[in-house]
Amino acid sequence: xxxxxxxxxxxxxxxxxxxxxxxMMSPDDTVEIELESVVEKQYGEIIKKTISDTLKEEGxxxxxxxAKDKGALDFxxxxxxxxxxxxxxxxxDEL
Numbered sequence: 001x002x003x004x005x006x007x008x009x010x011x012x013x014x015x016x017x018x019x020x021x022x023x024m025m026s027p028d029d030t031v032e033i034e035l036e037s038v039v040e041k042q043y044g045e046i047i048k049k050t051i052s053d054t055l056k057e058e059g060x061x062x063x064x065x066x067a068k069d070k071g072a073l074d075f076x077x078x079x080x081x082x083x084x085x086x087x088x089x090x091x092x093d094e095l
Contacts, residue, residue, distance in 0.1 A: 007025060010026040011024070016070055018070050022080075025084045033067065035051075036067070037069035037070075051065060060085060063085075065081075
């Protein structure tokens with residue numbers, strides 16, 4: 001996409017309900033992902049890669065991400081990360 005997105009403030013998206021994921025994001029110099037998941041042993045690396053890939057696709061080069069997963073599917077993880085990015089950008093005038 002070529003755009004660069006700067007994370008300006010803390011934000012979150014999602015819940016800790018079954019089949020969902022809570023994404024919390026704050027500004028950082030590099031991308032750091034911390035994951036807590038009910039399926040971490042089986043799918044932890046795949047979940048982290050999905051989060052990392054979504055950050056890259058959206059142009060985020062610096063963010064600390066804490067993810068609390070309760071069995072979310074790939075499309076849910078991507079949607080929560082994208083929503084969190086929009087909230088963390090801090091630009092209220094954009095829809």
